[in-house]
Amino acid sequence: SQKIEQNSEALNIQEGKTATLTCNYTNYSPAYLQWYRQDPGRGPVFLLLIRENEKEKRKERLKVTFDTTLKQSLFHITASQPADSATYLCALVLSNDYKLSFGAGTTVTVRA
């Protein structure tokens, strides 16, 4: 069956450190992968999109990698800040499709 798994444990890190989140998938061949941030009581907010033929994408303090051989994406938040505390969701999209298939999310808490 198809599965998308994110870090099972919540991540607690010190301000200024790098947070690394994993997204592993099985029985999918995604055309691209997206990362979203979700705060309590709010809808997800888009952060980054990476295509199957791209290895890495960056946006400000965020970096995403995509390894289709390992079937894994890594999401990094560098120089983390308390304002980065949220749940981060990865979502896959298949070729010729449009709907997002989400993982369960990883909750990140950045301590000042």
Place this chain on the structure above:
Amino acid sequence: GAGVSQSPRYKVAKRGQDVALRCDPISGHVSLFWYQQALGQGPEFLTYFQNEAQLDKSGLPSDRFFAERPEGSVSTLKIQRTQQEDSAVYLCASSPGEGYGEQFFGPGTRLTVL
């Protein structure tokens, strides 16, 4: 400009009641999606509209769920004869093109069925 809005933000229904949840997407957005999010889980796809056409309703859990977007803008998700397992947050998202790329989410409607 205004983002995606949803109403009501909270809805409490007694088991067996019908409910209607509204989504106002970003003006001009072609694609509209509905997702269901259980506590501690990621959103799960329910249905997809491209303008007024419902192109995919494969995620609707039962025939008690019905969605429409008659004029290609506002959408309504209706749940008939609500059950306790329908309790969740219902998220609406829109995107400017034909489904590809970033989706803009509303704040969601939290439905509690007693």
